[in-house]
Amino acid sequence: MIRPHRWPFTMFMPLKSLPVGSISCGAVRRHDGAVMYIRDTSQGYGVVSRLFHWLMAVAIFGMFGLGVWMVRLDYYSPYYNAAPDFHRSFGILLLIALLVRWVWRAANPKPSAEGLTPLEQKISYAVHWGFYVLLLGLMISGYLITTPDGQPINVFGWFDVPSLVQMRGLEDRAGYVHRLVAYVVIALAAVHSLAALKHHYFDRSNVLRRMWSGPPRLTVNPKEENHL
Amino acid sequence: MRAGMTAIAVAAFASVLSATAMAADYVIDTKNAHASINFRIKHLGFSWIAGRFDKFSGTFSYDEKNPDAAKVAIKIDTASVDTNHAERDKHLRGADLLDTEMFPEATFESTSVKASGPDKATITGKLTLHGVTKDVTLDAERVGGGKDPWGGYREGFTATTTLKLADFAITRDLGPFSKEVELRLDVEGVKQ
DSSP, rough: OOOOOOOTGGGOOOOGGGOOOBBBBSEEEEESEEESSOOOBBBOOOOOHHHHHHHHHHHHHHHHHHHHHHHOOTTOOTTTTHHHHHHHHHHHHHHHHHHHHHHHTTSSSSOHHHHTTTHHHHHHHHHHHHHHHHHHHHHHHHHHHTTTTTOOOEEETTTTEOOOOOOHHHHHHHHHHHHHHHHHHHHHHHHHHHHHHHHHHTTTHHHHHHHHOOOOOOOOOHHHHHHH | HHHHHHHHHHHHHHHHHHHHHSOOEEEOOOTTTTTTTEEEETTTTEEEEEEEOOOOOEEEEOTTTTTGGOOEEEEGGGGGGOOOOHHHHHHHHHHTOTTTTTTTTEEEEEEEEEEEEEEEEEEEEEEEEEEEEEEEEEEEEEEEEETTSSSSSSEEEEEEEEEEEETTEEEEEEEOTTEEEEEEEEEEEEEE
């Protein structure tokens, strides 16, 4: 049955004429009339970018704690094998998430950085790209601890990531890099968090708010909606 | 004339004697990997994990007629530990086990050799491992020796011993069944 006011037809409709409860390619028109942005806009981050940001933040801190804890486990600990297995599997999923996040970022408008000084803009740009490069390095080095003897990484029993580089002793160098980069990422996350709090509380800018609740909501006068 | 002949005969005999009494020096053939240093340790008391040190060098002197005069010296690159599992090898090299960054070399030098039977001997010597030097005793057996097909002369031995990890200050708790490691050296030396 063709229902022109329903998805997927609404994907091609301009935002303002979206029926309540429908989805366009960039936003969802909620039942209260507000628009929830899926894609980023020049005003702020859509729900996909925000989910990437907060879920990866939680995952990265969790993985750091797990990593520090698991390497100290006693050989007879019930988690001695399970914890590294989870760490490796989840790391591969995070690598996939990171790559998808890049694609998403490239395919979306960039929210403006107004309200920040030019220096702050440069620093935040460097910190964001620093995160991406460091996270990629972190994941690759982690992968190289396990795989240089030819073993694959099995991800939660779902699939194998094969060993691509086989080299004697590579696990030592990879382990050194993995540990070092993990500490740098956590330090950078601390800088990033403090900067966000500074902008929120001292500069009264909306950088933290727009990462939490997205662009300012577009609400339409209910009278105008009557015709929808 | 007769005296001269006798002198030559004595000299020849003496030279043969001294040649047999003088032990020959051998270099362990690590270059072509006719030698290995292997170990095994129990896993949970259920099975054995095998490993080896891939890089080492050594020499020995040996005289079939006088085995008690034999000597052996071996140097092991501890970071070359190999148990066919990259993550485990990394752990073995780490600070809580072999600590190969701090102690990159293990050495063994014999102090006495006592024949205990035909082609069998007990070798006592000083083993330095993980920075600790201790007297250890190896049970050695001569596997064989003689001319090789390429113009050289070789002698080969197997020696075994059991080490307590705690004796060498390796205190990482690997469980009640994994406190001792069995060591086996298979070496073939080429006469110099």
